Amino acid sequence: SGRAFTPGPVVYPVETDEGWRPERRMMLLFLIAGFCALLIGASIGPLQALNYDGVNAYPALRSIFHTYYQGLTVHGVLNGYVFTFFVTCGLLVYLPARELGQRPSMALWGACFGLMAVGALSLIYAMFDNSSSVLWTFYPPLKGSPFFYLGMTILTLGSVQPLPILLKMRAAWKRAHPGCVTPLVTYMSLVTMLMWTLAGVGALSELILQLDPWSLGLIGTIDPLINRTLFWLTGHPIVYFWLMPAYISWYGLLSRQAGGKLASDPMARMTFALLLIFSLPVGSHHQFSDPGFSQIWRAILVVLTMSVAIPSIITAFTLGLSLEYAGRMRGGLGLVGWFRALPWSDPSVAAQVLGALTFILGGATGIVNGSWELDAIVHNTTFVPGHFHVTVGSVTAMTFMGLAFWMIPHLTGRKLISRRIALFSVWTWFVGMTIFAIGMQWAGLYGVPRRAWVSALPHETYHALYGVAATPTALIAVGGVILWVATYSFFLVFFGTLLFGRRAERPAVPFAQALSGPVSHETGVAIPVATGHGASVLANRLEHVWALVGLTAVATVAAYVPILWPFLHNVTHSPGWVLW
Ligand code: HAS
Ligand code: HEM
Ligand code: CU
Secondary structure (H helix, E strand, C coil): CCCCCCCCCCCCECCCCCCCHHHHHHHHHHHHHHHHHHHHHHHHHHEEEEHHHCCCHHHHHHHCCHHHEEEEHHHHHHHHHHHHHHHHHHHHHHHHHHHHHCCCCCCHHHHHHHHHHHHHHHHHHHHHHHCCCCCCCCCCCCCCCHHHHHHHHHHHHCCCCCCHHHHHHHHHHHHHHCCCCCCHHHHHHHHHHHHHHHHHHHHHHHHHHHHHHHCCCCCCCCCCCHHHHHHHHHCCCHHHHHHHHHHHHHHHHHHHHHCCCCHHHHHHHHHHHHHHHHHHCCCCHHHHHHHCCHHHHHHHHHHHHHHHHHHHHHHHHHHHHHHHHHHHHCCCCCHHHHHHHHCCHHHHHHHHHHHHHHHHHHHHHHHHHCCCCHHHCCCCECCCCCCCCCCCHHHHHHHHHHHHHHHHHHHEEECCCHHHHHHHHHHHHHHHHHHHHHEEEEEEEHEEEECHHHHCCHHHHHHHHCCCCCHHHHHHHHHHHHHHHHHHHHHHHHHHHHCCCECCCCCCCCCCEECCCCEEECCCCCCCCCCCHHHHHHHHHCHHHHHHHHHHHHHHHHHHHHHHHHHHCCCCCEECEEEE
C-alpha cells in the first residue's frame, strides 16, 4: 500500500576535501549576485499580476516607476538575464571543477563576474533613470539609452566566459585520463556553453553592429525586422540557456538527492547534443506574425520547433524513471507509492520535483505556441507569459532555489535556518505559479493582451473590454499574491542562512551515479569506455563536440539565410521612438 517507506531526507555525504576555498567564495558571489537580481525582479511580478485584474499600483509607486513598462522592463531584464546568467555562470564552472577535480582559471572566472557585474549595473542605471523602457526584447524602433545597449553587450560578453574555462579543464582531465569520455556534468556544462556561445552571435551582432552605434548617434535609422530576426536567433536559444542548467541539476544531482541513481548517462548526453543542434535554427517561431518571409519557411519552423521538444520529452522519461527508481529504493510501492516515497522533507528535492511537474504545462503550451495556426490565436496575449512562467519562472527559478538550499550550506558551512520555511516557500511558489499561469493562459484565450497597462484604463473601459475574462484575471491576481509570500519566505531563508545560519558540517556536492553509463561518481574514477558495445558507443560518439558544433552552425545558416534574405533586400529605415 505504499506505506512501508522510510520517511525523512536522504543524508548527504560530508565534504572531505577542504582545498576549494577560492572556488567556493567565487561561486557564492555568483549565487548572491544572481539572487539579489531575483529579489528585485520577483518583487515586481505580482504588481503586473494585479494590473491584469484591474488593480493599478503604479500611481503609488511614482517615485520608483514612471510607467508600468518601466517596471516590466526591470522585471524581465533582472529575472531573465541577470538572475539566470549569474547563477548559471557560477554553476557551470563550479560543478565541473568539482567533478573533474581540476582548478578553474580564477582570472577568467573573475573576469566573467566582473564583466557581468559592469553590464548589469549599466542596465540597472539605464532602466531606473527611465530612459530605457524597451522591455526585455529591446525591439527597435523603441530607443533606449546607450547605457542599456552597452550594458547588454557587456553582460552577454561576460556570460560566454565559462566556455574557455571549461575547455581548458576538460583538456587537462582528458590528458590525465586517456580513452575516457568526459564526465557527465562537465559534458552537459560544456555543451550548454557551446550552444550559448553560438547563439550569442545573433544578439551580439545586433547590439554591436546596430543598436550600440544607433544609440550613440553614429547611425541614423534602423531596420526593425532585421533586428528582430537577429534578436530571436539568440532569444529562442536563451530559453535553453535557462533550461539546460536546470537539466544539469536534474540529471547530474537530483537522482542522488532523491536517494537513487540516474537511469541513463548516455541519454542525458544525447538530450544535450539534441538541444545544441535544434535550439538555434528555430528562433523565428517567435516571428510567425511578422511580415515579409516565406510561408514555406514558417511551415518548416513548425517542424523544427516540434523537434526541439524531443530532448525534453526524453528528459521527462529519463527523469521520471530515475525518480521512480529512487522512490522504490526508499520502499515506495504501487502505482503512485514511489512518488510519495520521495524525500519530500528535503526542500532541495521538493523544489526540483515540483519545478519539473510545472514543466508539463509549460511544455504543452510551448507546443501550442510552436504550431503556427494556434500561435495566431495566442500570440501577444497573456497566454505567452502564461507559458513562460511555467518554464523559466518555475523550472529554472525553482531548480535554482533548490540548488541554493544545498549549496549555501555547502559553500558557507552554515545550516539552513529553517527547513520548514524553505519547504513552505517552495510549495507556495509551486501553487502560486500554477494558479497564476493557468489564469494567464486562460485570459489569453479571451484575447487579453500581454505587455498592456490595462489597469490604467478607465474602469468602465477595462470592464467592457476584459470583463468576460473576470475569472481568469482573478486567478492571475491570486497567484501573484501567493507568489509574493513565496518570494519573501524564500529570501528569509536565503539571507537568514547567509547571515545567521548555525555552523555545521558541509554537505558534499551530491553528484549522482548512473545505472547505465560510463562514469562512476561513487569512486571518483571514470570507467574507461570499452568501444563497440552498448550505451558507451553513444557516449563515445557524442564526445565529438566540435562535430556537433559544425552541424549546428550549418543548420543555423541554412535556416536563417532564407529568412534574412528578403529583409536584406528590402531594408527599411526607421527613426527611433521613445514612447514613455
Ligand atoms: Fe517557449 C515563447 C515554443 C520551451 C520560454 N518561450 C516563449 C517566451 C519565453 C519562453 C520567455 O513556438 C516568450 C518570449 C517573448 O517575450 O516573446 N517553448 C516553445 C517550445 C518549447 C518551449 C516548443 N520556452 C520553453 C522553455 C522556456 C521558454 C524551456 C524557458 C526556460 N515558446 C515557444 C514559442 C514561443 C515561445 C513558439 C513564441 C510564442 C509567441 O507567440 O510569441 C519546448 O522546448 C517545450 C518542450 C517541453 C516538454 C515538457 C517535458 C516535461 C518535463 C517534465 C517532466 C516531469 C517529471 C516529473 C518527470 C515537452 C521534462 C515526474 C513526475 C510525474 C508524476 C510525472
Ligand atoms: C513578464 C508576473 C516571476 C520572467 C511577466 C508578466 C507578469 C509577470 C504578469 C507579464 C506582464 C505583461 O505582459 O504585461 C510574475 C510574477 C512572478 C514572476 C507574479 C512571481 C514572482 C518571474 C520569474 C522570471 C520572470 C522568476 C524569470 C526568471 C519574466 C519575463 C517577462 C515577464 C522575461 C517578460 C517581460 C516582457 O514582456 O518584456 N511576469 N513574474 N518572471 N516575467 Fe514574470
Ligand atoms: Cu522560442
